[in-house]
Structures are given as C-alpha cells and as structure tokens.
Amino acid sequence: MSDIIARLSGQPDLYTALRALAGQAPDLTLAQVHAALAAGDGVAQDTARRLASVDQGLLAAVMRAGRGLPAVAGAAAVRAHIESTSPAPLFLPEIGNGPTIALLTRGEVPDMPAFSDRAFDAWFAAKGVPYGLGSYGEKRSVYATDQFADAASPERRVIHLGIDVFAPAGTPLYAPLPGKVRHLTYNADPLDYGHTLIVEHQAGEVAFFTLYGHLAGTLPGLLTVGQEVEAGQIIAHLGDWPENGGWAPHVHFQIVTDLLAQRDGNFFGVGQESLWDIWQSISPDPNLILRLDPARFRL
Secondary structure: OHHHHHHHOOOOOHHHHHHHHHHHOOOOOHHHHHHHHHOOOHHHHHHHHHHHOOOHHHHHHHHHHHOOOOOOOOHHHHHHHHHOOOOOOOOOOOHHHOOEEEOOOOOOOOOOOOOOOOHHHHHHHHHOOOEEEEOOOOEOOOOOOHHHOEOOEOOOEEEEOOEEEEOOOOOEEEOOOOEEEEEEEEEOOOOOOEEEEEEEEEEOOEEEEEEEEEEOOOHHHHOOOOOEEOOOOEEEEEOOOOOOOOOOOEEEEEEEOOOOOOOOOOOOOEEEHHHHHHHHHHOOOOHHHHOOOHHHHOO
C-alpha cells in the first residue's frame, strides 16, 4: 500500500501514473488502489477522491493498457465483425457518390467559421456540396471548456473520437447496422450532443455500440428504448440550432466498444491525446462503417 501511495499521491496526471503503476504491479486491482489511497494521509485521500470522480471504466482500461493488454478486451472482435459486414449507408444519397468537403479545424480552411458559430451555415451552403466531413482523430481547440477536463489530469480531452457529417437540418439518418436502441437522451449542456441516440449491436457474444449526436427533436417520435432497428431504417434527422447542442447541423457518428461507466445516454466524444492508444480501442475509426476514401478527409 505504501508504494501505491508513493507513486500516485498528489500526482497531477493520475492517468499516466496509474498506467505506469499497473505495468509494475500487474496483479493490482483498481479496488486496491482506491483502498490504499483512502487509508493514507490528507494528500492521498484527496487523490482517492480525484480518482473516484472520474470514469472508473476508463481507469480500468488505463490499467489494462499499462499491463500490455488490450484496453478493451473485445475491441479486436468488434473490428473483425464490422469488417465482415456490408453496412447500409448512413445518408441517402450516399456520401461517397458525390462531392464532399473536408472541414478541418486547425486553420487549414482560414475563412471557415467555427462549427459553433451560426455564420457557419451560410459559409457551408455557399460551398454547394451535399456533405461536409469532420475528421476522426483530429486535435481540436474548440474543446477548451471545463466540461472537457476532469480531476484526474489537467489535460483537456481534445482528440475527436467520431466522424462529423454536415448536411442541412432535417436530413434523415439511416441505421448502418441492425441493432437495438440502448439510449435516447437529450444532453442539454452547451456544446454537448443535444438529442442523442445510442444503438447496441452484437459481434458474436461481444456487444458494441454506435452513437449519433446532435440530432433533431423528432428522435423520441421515431424510436423507443429497447426497440429493434434494421439496417437501412430511418433512425433520426439532423438537428438544428439549438436542439443539437448549439452546433451547425451535423451528426457526430462514433463507434463505442465499451460504454465504460457511462449509463445515462451520454459518452465521451473527445479523448486525451496522451491516452490516444486507449481511446482508439474504446472508439475505433467510424470509417470502418462509412468506408469513405480517406482522401475525402484531407484538403
């Protein structure tokens, strides 16, 4: 217990420290970490509170990665299953059958307003293309508020875990894979998902999920929790301001191999850069389903 306290107590970045500790003590459990810190002095107890305040599933994934194991045990099975399927298109007409524009956010498109700026709508409409694409794995400066940080580390979550597809508000979305509705939620915080759908799928005995954020208020009238959906079925429409969380109309589309400790119909849409290998296991590239030419995500 003294070694746990010595290596974690007061550390500013508990994710990195916990990962290193798990590599040195492969039999150590998260429960033992909590117990050791709670039994320590004031600094150790404060560290225990910091750890307790963050997603415990993410901490478990960090410890697995520290031991040299897959961060999510079933992630490889999910990837293999998706690669073996023929997903239905998410939009009609299909994204890949016409022109698109890559919407990169780090100054590559100097005149592009922010996605959270209402001027974006007119800018995008003037481009005359049916779809705009936001990249998986892009580091975005827009995620600078406190809701993209936690007590375990000063590092903000800035790496995008989904693919964004921009199109006019009201555009229908179609289920790419068969599944069952797990969550229908309105995530109301500014710059959150707004109306959100999470669908559960099966890769053999392994469950995985697709998440659709920034949807229209038509969502509760289309689906119910527990409802089976078929590939190709209309499951949502793109939301408008402000029902979609305060963004230009688009869908945030994400694969999730493990919902971690999230049980309220929300999930991380961005992750820490220092944990990118772990987040890739939790949320692999959604282009596994969309199957777009990677060149469409570049200028």
